[in-house]
Amino acid sequence: MRTLAWDDFRTKETGELASVYTLTQRALELMGAQGQGRIVHVSSTVADGPPAPGMAAHGTAKAALNTFARIVAHEARPLGVNVNVVAPGYVRTESSARIPQEFQRRLAENTPLGRVAEPEDMARAIVMLLGEEAAFVTGEVLTVDSGYGLARR
Structure with a gap:
């Protein structure tokens, strides 16, 4: 954090949130016109605290995303739109x-x-939140980390 310039921090926050805000606004227009829909944002467990130094901008952006999604879930209720978040821990990717x-x-x-997550694990969590089984779930942040973060709670 001490070496992170304000401009770099601000750029990360703006970049992360501007895209989420714009896409969510458009999705709500389309889904609201249909009277139903599901939005699932992808965050990170870093929003709950850094696993290592140097994560201030990323963690702050993801914490803001989680709060944004909860507020949008409340405001999207009359439109018939559920809004949730999947927050992965470490995922094996390129x-x-x-x-x-x-x-x-x-x-x-x-x-x-006993293993780290694969991209398919995140995809299954997202599909679950998009399905009818989660029709009564909104405003939630689903941590998908195989229980790794249990020690943090």
Whole structure:
């Protein structure tokens, strides 16, 4: 945080939130006209606290996204639109492949299900929130981290 310039911090916040705001506004127009819909934002468990130094801008942006989604869920009620968030922990992706294997191994060992998430795990959580089974779920942040964050609570 000490070395993060305000302009860099502001750019990250604006970039993250401007796209979410614009897309949500458009989705609400379309879904509201239909009288129903589901919006699922993708956040991060970093919103609940950093796993490592250097995450101030990212964590703050994701915390703002979570709050934004809860407020929109309340305001979208009359439109018949549910708004939720999936908050993944560590997910094995191309960009996370550069993280040292030893760190990834320790993450898996400290995860109740004994492995780190794959992109398909996030996709299944999103599909669940889009389905009829979640018709009465709105304004929620669903943490998808195999229970890794339980120790933080």
